Amino acid sequence: MQTTALRREGRLPIAIPATDVARAGLVVVLLAGAGALWAVSLPGYDLRSMTDLGLVSVTPPLGMAALALIGLAFVLSLRMQRFMPVLPALAVLLLVATVHALPSLVEDAPRQAVAYIHAGFTDEIERTGQLLTNADARFSWPVFFSLGALVTSVAGVDNAIRLQAWAAPVLQIAYLVPLYFIFRSLTADRRLIWGALFLFVATNWIGQDYYSPQGFNYLLYLTVIAILLRWFRRRDVIRPIRALVRFFERRWPRLRRDGALEELEDDPDVTAPQRLLLGLIVVLLIAVSVASHQLTPFALLAAVGALTVLRRTSLVGLPVLVAVLIAIWISYMTVDFLSGHLAGLVEDVGAVGGTTTRNVARRLVGSSGHLFVVQVRLFATAALWLIAAAGAIRRFRHGHLDIEAVALAAVPFGLIGFQSYGGEMLLRVYLFSLPFMSFLAAGLFFPVAGRGLSTASTRAFAVTAAVLVLVLMLTKHGNEKADWISADELAAADYLYAAAPAGSTLATVNRASPIKYRQFEQYRYVDLRYLYEFDEPSAAESFLAGYDSCVYLFVSRTQQVNAEMYVGVPPGYWEQARERYRSSPLFSIVFENRDATIYELNSARHHCHSDAAR
């Protein structure tokens, strides 16, 4: 590599030019200003005023200005002649803090109803050590929850839901470590590496960074790929790809001129014991993934399979090992779950069109605000994928054959033909391909290693970064009104568990409730399926009376928001229904605060007293 290029990348010591000193000072000032503006804006978040657009609707102008400054500071940090990684690193970390840690700072209780369910599974395993495989499929892949049980027990935390409070920023930062190594294996251009990291943080709106098996498994997925690309890499180019390159070389003279593949950093020297240990770590991570999540092992299988087929890894037996581990786990450890659900699981296999339609169409319902958020997400997704495709082509025309990045960005799409995953498969495909899409998208602005950002690329990247960062508030936190759990709701749920005797039926209008997080196995949970039975107290009474136990109906703000946002229940309908319950002789209010009401079914009250006496 030329000396100039090395100098541009900061790999050769040179005197810091005066323009760089000024620019570094400006970047620091911009970041400090952004941090200050953001900190000042935090008390201005009035969550009660939030609309269906989510947190962006209550973000003070200073908060939005802070985001724009971060984007600007990041782009400036890449423009320096002497590259200083600490500056883009600060910008990326500040972006994580300002966007991904925002709910942790402005909300008064752990968010996301589904995190409460995961906390409940953890609590159940911690107390009883039993796996309720018939109660929920996730108990057949329980290792994340057993890990949570061990952690909460050792840490002396009363409930795993406390771990949810800071899960998002912690996971986002944890992801950055393997991502850095992945990108470093794909390019020697440090500006491209940091550009890709920034784009990853700015486009990771999927929201799986919470107390969840997927959040944990994504870290394992990234780490396995990072180890394979860094320490078990082969540089072979298989014949069809070589033929493809020759075909394009004949048509694009520049490709023929630049010809050679990008000069990557030398593969790190590793001793035999190090390779052995790395191999064992890969096996350990895969084994834990297989036992803790339904989907990630298949994404891993696709990724390592692609690397093996393309001869880009020396661990050629790994796909077989992953497949065998998956087969063993499914065959022996998930029998209880599979016995009742096998038909449902296999019906989607090969139904790509149906799965795609269900994944998209199911989300295009609800309030106008929610629909706007979904449309922005679809647009942002399409835009990222298009930029990534353009980046791959542009880099290829400059002689960089990003075989691994293209393959690893593409193979997750194969999962669509495998399962609809409850209508979430497209989201997971986006998640698994995101690191490589981010890399290829950043490649559009850094097509030539070591050449830095041209003026035109700087403008384009600045606009892209600013748009992505501002849109991130909408894509990432667009559902926040429905994801936010207030302290009042949590207080009501605490009351419910203190008051309801074991064996009671705990009913909710829909599943968006901060319950199930404790004593999961001691209660029966029922949801009234979105108002069909909630509409009239008499209908709910006849439905719930059949459970032959003490019955509590837990109605909270989050359930109302979910019904209005996702189902399209008209405003005012919910209040009318609550009034009917309030005046109904069939139900009695046993607890009420600003955000939640707990009703007791009068006809089942005798069960409560006898249960309590027991």
Next chain:
Amino acid sequence: MRLEPMLLIAWTMATAALAFSNVDHPIRTLFALVFVSFVPGLAIIRMAHFEGLAIRLLLAIPTSLSAAALVSAVLVYSGVPSWNLGLSALVSLTVGFVIADFARRSVQRETYASRRKLDDETRQEALVQAFVEGGTLSDAAAAAGVSTATLRRALRSSNRLRYAVRVATHGESDRSDLTSPDNADGADRAPAN
């Protein structure tokens, strides 16, 4: 980091003490979360000399969490959901790896020191002479002014020294006490720290 093993042990012991004595304080949570997220993994990867903070973070965090996950899964599936036992297993794993690594490095250091002692030409001549005269390993060690153990370690780890003895004794030193199958790589390397 020279203090890293001590730090690992201290952190492990503090976590165990706080957890086993059931201390109800946020400091216990801090110690436990850092322990489960970093410490066992760091103890494991130290065995293979991975240098650099970023590489250690890359490997230590998922390895730690996966090791803890594996321990917890074994407890649940074996029907012994005792989380104190799980913590004990992680503590044992950490301490075991730190001690094993410490022992390995100590042996490496001793071996290196032994070789350094016998770098002295006068000593080498004395010990070769002792072998030429048909002396035993103890005789050669006494002649060279080192202990028998030191001489054995030096011969085991240094191809050059063993070769010198073999040449001096015209191949007669092809004796089991002078060669060892342990010396697989035979490289004259300084121990890594």
